[in-house]
Amino acid sequence: EIVLTQSPGTLSLSPGERATLSCRASQSVPGNHLVWYRQKPGQVPRLLIYDASSRATGIPGRFSGSGSGTDFSLTISSLEPEDFAVYYCQQHGASHHTFGQGTKLEIK
Amino acid sequence: EVQLVQSGAEIKKPGESLKISCKGSGYTFTTYRIAWVRQKPGKGLEWMGIVHPDGYDTRYSQSFQGEVSLSVDKSITTAYLQWSSLKASDTAIYYCARHNTGLDYWGQGTLVTVSP
Numbered sequence: 001e002i003v004l005t006q007s008p009g010t011l012s013l014s015p016g017e018r019a020t021l022s023c024r025a026s027q028s029v030p031g032n033h034l035v036w037y038r039q040k041p042g043q044v045p046r047l048l049i050y051d052a053s054s055r056a057t058g059i060p061g062r063f064s065g066s067g068s069g070t071d072f073s074l075t076i077s078s079l080e081p082e083d084f085a086v087y088y089c090q091q092h093g094a095s096h097h098t099f100g101q102g103t104k105l106e107i108k
Numbered sequence: 109e110v111q112l113v114q115s116g117a118e119i120k121k122p123g124e125s126l127k128i129s130c131k132g133s134g135y136t137f138t139t140y141r142i143a144w145v146r147q148k149p150g151k152g153l154e155w156m157g158i159v160h161p162d163g164y165d166t167r168y169s170q171s172f173q174g175e176v177s178l179s180v181d182k183s184i185t186t187a188y189l190q191w192s193s194l195k196a197s198d199t200a201i202y203y204c205a206r207h208n209t210g211l212d213y214w215g216q217g218t219l220v221t222v223s224p
Contacts, residue, residue, distance in 0.1 A: 088153050090211070099152060
């Protein structure tokens with residue numbers, strides 16, 4: 001199974017700042033089928049980005065994804081209060097899908 | 109409106125069996141696979157497996173192969189996650205989710221507590 005490693009584990013930033021989260025795969029993700037989710041405390045995860053760089057329906061433009069092969073990133077251009085949460089990457093290119101361990105984005 | 113509605117919280121003892129459900133509505137149920145995701149208290153998301161509503165191509169994560177069983181009854185647009193013998197380490201929230209280009213709709217989660 002493809003192992004996804006997210007970094008950093010915790011990111012401390014202030015509202016209005018730019019955040020960049022990383023997701024590295026143990027082998028190339030077929031089709032670059034890499035997605036990103038945000039999970040606020042006590043809530044269900046929400047799909048943000050699919051196929052590495054496409055925004056899901058209703059996701060604001062401050063969220064962008066990039067990367068291919070084994071290295072992917074999620075950028076939030078200007079943090080809003082609701083963005084302080086945990087972010088997960090997931091690949092579904094291989095037959096067994098896997099999640100990264102998550103990055104917690106906290107208020108500095 | 110697309111909805112996935114899961115069955116309610118369960119409290120079980122080790123060794124007991126359990127089957128939880130996930131009912132889809134608001135879309136063509138047979139078009140999309142249903143995935144199951146575990147989240148232990150205070151921990152991350154774990155992909156357990158995925159099942160096609162027509163019943164073919166069921167896949168399990170290596171971590172869950174042989175531990176759980178996924179099934180679907182498309183006549184009532186419902187997917188199931190089943191255990192034959194629960195362990196205390198199965199205590200978690202279990203989510204079902206529709207697989208599209210990612211997991212685009214999620215159930216509300218079912219809390220399963222396994223305690224002597």
